[in-house]
Amino acid sequence: MATGMRNKPRRGALNDLPFLVQLENISFGGDAFSRRQLRYLLTEANADVIILGSKSDVKGAAIMLWRKRSRGGHLYSIVINPRHRGKGLGESLLELCEKAARDHKCDRVTLEVRSDNRAAIGLYTKFGYRIVKELPGYYTDGRNGVRMLKSLSSK
Secondary structure, three states: OOOOHHHOEEEOOHHHHHHHHHHHHHHHHHHOOOHHHHHHHHHOOOEEEEEEEEOOEEEEEEEEEEOOOOOEEEEEEEEEOHHHOOOOHHHHHHHHHHHHHHHOOOOEEEEEEEOOOHHHHHHHHHOOOEEEEEEOOOOOOOOOEEEEEEEOOOO
């Protein structure tokens, strides 16, 4: 795992909210979670928010959602601060999300990603995810998405 000591993962807290809002807006534009949604994910949702970096320098974050009575975890978001991209942090977060899914007794992880986001699709494919559904017009700008799935039962 490429996290290193300075990138030790930690659970997201309410004081991470400003950094998360900023990262979401920089990375996802019109599809970014709102401040209100992120607050809910941090404080009330059946979710894990995983942060890499210090409280003053959030390098990346991931959000996993858990559904009651479901053996599937849903990867809502992986976002890396643009200053820290290309350092393996996305891979580290994906590994942490899969570990969290296994800890939650999940046998699969699903996610949605823009169909034109080749870097993300490449990362997910490298980790064993496969496209299971095309999502025409899925994003707010009308762009298409894909749903991807990984079975965790083989590990």
